[in-house]
Amino acid sequence: MIPSAFDYHAPGTLEEAVALLERLGDDAKVLSGGQSLLPLLKLRLGDAGHLVDIGRIPGLTDITEADGYLRIGGTAREADLERSDLIREKYPILLDTAAVIADPLVRNRATVGGNLAHGDPANDHPATMLALGAEVVARGPDGERTIPITGFFTGLFATALAPAEILTEIRIPVPPPRSGGAYVKLERKVGDFATAAAAAQVTLGEQGEIVRVGIGLTNAGPTPIKATAAERYLQRRQPDAEAVAAAAQLAADATSPSADRRGSVEYKRDMARVLTGRAITRAVQRAGGQ
Amino acid sequence: MATHDVRITVNGEPQAAAVESRLLLVHWLREVLRLTGTHIGCDTTHCGACTVLLDGEPVKSCTVLAVQADGREVTTVEGLEHDGTLHPLQEGFQQEHGLQCGFCTPGMLMTGRALLERNADPSEAEIRQAISGNLCRCTGYVNIVKSIEYAAAKLR
Ligand SMILES: Cc1cc2nc3c(=O)[nH]c(=O)nc-3n(C[C@H](O)[C@H](O)[C@H](O)COP(=O)(O)OP(=O)(O)OC[C@H]3O[C@@H](n4cnc5c(N)ncnc54)[C@H](O)[C@@H]3O)c2cc1C
Ligand code: FES
Ligand code: FES
Numbered sequence: 001m002i003p004s005a006f007d008y009h010a011p012g013t014l015e016e017a018v019a020l021l022e023r024l025g026d027d028a029k030v031l032s033g034g035q036s037l038l039p040l041l042k043l044r045l046g047d048a049g050h051l052v053d054i055g056r057i058p059g060l061t062d063i064t065e066a067d068g069y070l071r072i073g074g075t076a077r078e079a080d081l082e083r084s085d086l087i088r089e090k091y092p093i094l095l096d097t098a099a100v101i102a103d104p105l106v107r108n109r110a111t112v113g114g115n116l117a118h119g120d121p122a123n124d125h126p127a128t129m130l131a132l133g134a135e136v137v138a139r140g141p142d143g144e145r146t147i148p149i150t151g152f153f154t155g156l157f158a159t160a161l162a163p164a165e166i167l168t169e170i171r172i173p174v175p176p177p178r179s180g181g182a183y184v185k186l187e188r189k190v191g192d193f194a195t196a197a198a199a200a201q202v203t204l205g206e207q208g209e210i211v212r213v214g215i216g217l218t219n220a221g222p223t224p225i226k227a228t229a230a231e232r233y234l235q236r237r238q239p240d241a242e243a244v245a246a247a248a249q250l251a252a253d254a255t256s257p258s259a260d261r262r263g264s265v266e267y268k269r270d271m272a273r274v275l276t277g278r279a280i281t282r283a284v285q286r287a288g289g290q
Numbered sequence: 291m292a293t294h295d296v297r298i299t300v301n302g303e304p305q306a307a308a309v310e311s312r313l314l315l316v317h318w319l320r321e322v323l324r325l326t327g328t329h330i331g332c333d334t335t336h337c338g339a340c341t342v343l344l345d346g347e348p349v350k351s352c353t354v355l356a357v358q359a360d361g362r363e364v365t366t367v368e369g370l371e372h373d374g375t376l377h378p379l380q381e382g383f384q385q386e387h388g389l390q391c392g393f394c395t396p397g398m399l400m401t402g403r404a405l406l407e408r409n410a411d412p413s414e415a416e417i418r419q420a421i422s423g424n425l426c427r428c429t430g431y432v433n434i435v436k437s438i439e440y441a442a443a444k445l446r
Pocket of ligand 1 (some may be wrong): 029030031032033034035036037038039054074075100101102103106109110111112113114115116117118119122123124125161165166167168191192193194334335336
């Protein structure tokens with residue numbers, strides 16, 4: 001399948017890329033890993049007169065900790081996450097997530113930033129970033145701004161990014177000691193989008209009680225979902241089986257999945273419940289709790 | 291229709307070409323260079339029959355623009371054999387019956403090659419994980435895993 005004709009641009013700097021996007025207007029799209037965009041263009045489900053490839057802009061692929069944040073460059077690939085010693089040692093929740101996205105070949109191209117910018121509620125990183133309380137850094141004609149992840153997903157395939165804005169970095173507050181996170185996904189086969197999936201990030205207090213918690217859900221509604229009622233419920237509680245089960249139920253109550261070949265509404269909602277419970281339990285274990 | 295002058299090294303040989311923006315890498319390889327060993331199976335980024343190495347990493351060439359490979363190195367299945375001697379992976383697929391119809395084989399070989407570059411002694415689980423983006427409708431994968439193990443042992 002061949003996409004309809006477009007022109008390709010490969011700016012060498014962010015300034016150039018933003019200027020190009022501004023000049024070309026609505027007809028232009030950012031091209032990053034291309035693993036969502038090119039399939040859409042090939043199937044002609046999407047259309048673009050111009051692609052602005054940000055993949056050749058240097059300095060956007062680093063994964064580092066600095067000034068209290070884990071910083072993931074705007075064009076860092078899933079494969080870069082998987083191979084990063086920092087991620088392997090300190091952020092197993094991100095490793096959990098990258099490992100279940102598409103397949104290893106797609107992950108050699110697909111970027112973490114693109115996974116968020118695509119605005120697909122079936123993508124896996126949004127839930128994880130909601131759980132981690134991330135921020136997205138965007139560069140546009142008016143300079144740089146920071147968007148909290150809770151305000152980033154504005155609708156189905158829609159984000160807070162303006163048309164000429166480029167996602168340049170994802171910032172995750174470095175978790176305090178006694179923190180842990182996990183992402184658990186149910187998929188029919190490798191490369192499938194989630195039937196249901198849940199991310200949980202917790203911090204434990206002196207007595208093993210939960211002092212901070214973030215829970216995100218994948219493919220459970222028109223946008224990625226932050227399970228706020230479940231988070232509130234867990235605050236200051238001991239994460240025992242009963243509390244985890246109650247929180248998992250509250251998370252499931254917040255979903256509005258649609259029925260498709262992956263399952264019925266009831267099935268998906270129940271899977272969201274089961275997976276939320278597992279994600280919280282694993283997160284607590286990784287935080288050093290019971 | 292916008293075209294771009296690109297320089298891409300394919301199987302060690304520098305190539306210069308003018309490519310249309312929308313031309314996919316797999317089409318350039320197959321239709322312009324006539325390197326038809328790289329297959330198109332699904333065209334929807336699922337099957338991995340089109341796998342080539344881009345700067346040494348396996349990617350689905352039906353989901354990369356030819357112009358995105360400008361200045362980079364591409365290795366296709368034609369680049370495995372040297373002066374009539376099969377690569378140990380190719381030998382492995384022959385010895386262990388790693389193929390039936392052969393349609394998935396070029397992709398399996400390229401993914402296998404990249405795996406063995408990174409990991410000289412992969413476990414069965416690591417092999418299965420590495421080829422999880424390459425679909426085979428014939429073999430049931432058992433002999434593909436054995437073929438890659440054969441090559442790993444021979445290369446060590
Ligand atoms: C077979 C297959 C299976 C998949 N399975 C999964 C899965 O299980 N889970 C999952 O999460 N994903 C899955 N994906 C999607 C894949 O992870 C995508 O690559 C990812 O969603 C988008 O990242 P990308 O870098 O490829 O972005 P692109 O495809 O280049 O871009 C996607 C969209 O985001 C915009 N964009 C990208 N980067 C930026 C940026 N830095 N700034 C502004 N806008 C930007 C583009 O303009 C475009 O609209 C799958 C893809 C395939 C082909
Ligand atoms: S032809 Fe490229 S993945 Fe199937
Ligand atoms: S040998 Fe036929 S598809 Fe693999």
